[in-house]
Amino acid sequence: MRFGLLGTGPWADRTHGPALAAHEDVELVGVWGRRPDAAEAQAARLGTPPYADADALFAACDAVAVALPPDVQAPLAVRAAEAGCHLLLDKPVATTPEAAREVTAAVERAGVASVVFFTLHFSDVTARWLRERAGEDGWQVGRADWLSPVFGGGESPYAASPWRREKGALWDVGPHALSVLLPLLGAVAGVTAVRGGVGDTVHLVLRHESGASSTSTLSHSVTPSAAGVTAEVRGPAGVAALPSREEDPATAFAHAVDALLSAARSGTPHPYDVHFAETVTTVLHEAESQLPPA
Template sequence: MKFGLLGTGPWAERTHGPALAAHDEVELVGVWGRRPEPTGALAARLGTRPYADLDTLLAACDAVAVALPPDVQAPLAVRAADAGCHLLLDKPVATTPDAARGVAEAVERAGVGCVVFFTLHFCVSTGDWLREQAAVDDWRIGRADWLSPVFGGADSPYTASPWRREKGALWDVGPHALSVLLPLLGPVEEVTAAPGGFGDTVHLALRHTSGASSTCTLTHSVPPAAAGVTAEVRGAQGVAELPLRDEAPAASFARAVDALLTAARTGEEHLCGARFAETVTSVLHSAQRQLPAR
């Protein structure tokens, strides 16, 4: 499948680009970015061609992988779908319900495949765990805490990210938390959000349509020594704890490519498709409306 890569930042450079360039069933035909210098540099590192015009790249592709901020990604995803390209998108797909719905409607209108890279679903250890727990009935309580030091002193390439600075952990790691809780506990019917005491820390309490409830603590503002990811569900079967993600994101992204290839061949919607991504955006938007302006 002929892929174009949209984006030239650290995520594109470290994850999307290497995984696409190394994939046996992918031809990486080009890179498009918003600035010509990094576009040319990344294309050269990946052994492909830089494109100055997005529509020219879309015309040369069967699919696009997007590594751009969500509010840039959403309209470009619609444009790519309308051009007949399958979509491998990043989370969150958008930060407004209207934009996320627009992506889902474009995918359905064009009849293209769409997979959104919710990382935990494509790592072997965490993906297997999620599928195992989804087969168990009657989970009643859940918890998913993402404590990151990106703004807390870590040496991270994402510290300077403008959109992460603007939107905070709610939008960056909140999708990871919801990607665990929603498949196991069901859709959310009510969300309550409260700011934490440091930086971008946010606490969420969720009530699910199944009758289950869950909580999340999300932050990029803890010191490196306090960082960590924990998630669990509890019910009649006992307690199930999310295992550690034990592989590089590029390896997980290669499996997301596999999933898109399958969706494109079969026409079947993936669990991490556009409608699931729309649901995640809706929950996070409801939370955002309850928080003070950043």
């Protein structure tokens, strides 16, 4: 399948680009970025042409992979779908329900496949755990905490990201937390959000339609020694804790490419497509509406 890559930042450079270039069922036909010089450099590293015009890249592709800020990604995803391209998008797909709905509607109109890269669902160990837990009924309580030092003194390549500084951990790692809690505890009936702690730290309490409840603490502002990811669910089956993700993101992204190829060829929607991503955006937008300015 002919893929185009949209984006030239660290995530595209470390994850999307290498995975696409190495995939035996992918022809990487070009790179587009908002900065032409960066697109040229990225394309040279990947051995593919740079494109100055995104629509020209869409016309040359069967699918696009996007590694861009969410509110840049969403309108480009609409244009790519309208051009007949299958979509491999990043999370969150957008930061407003309206923009997320526009992406979903474009996918439905065009009849293209979509997959959104919720990393845990494409890394073997965590994906297996999530599938097994989803097959066990009656989870009553959940917890998912994502604590990183991106702004807390760690040497992160993402610390200079303008959209992460503007939107914080709620929007950057909140989708990961919801990608654990929603499949296991069910749709969200209500959310309460408060700021608390250092920097961009946010606490969520979710009430699920199943009757279950869950909590989440999200932060990019903890010190490196306090960083970590933990998640668990509790119910009649006992206590189940999310295992550590063992694969690097590029390997997980290759699995997401496989998922898009399968969805495109079979016509069977993937469970973590733009519809699920729209739900995640809706929940996070409601949470954000309850928070005072940072």
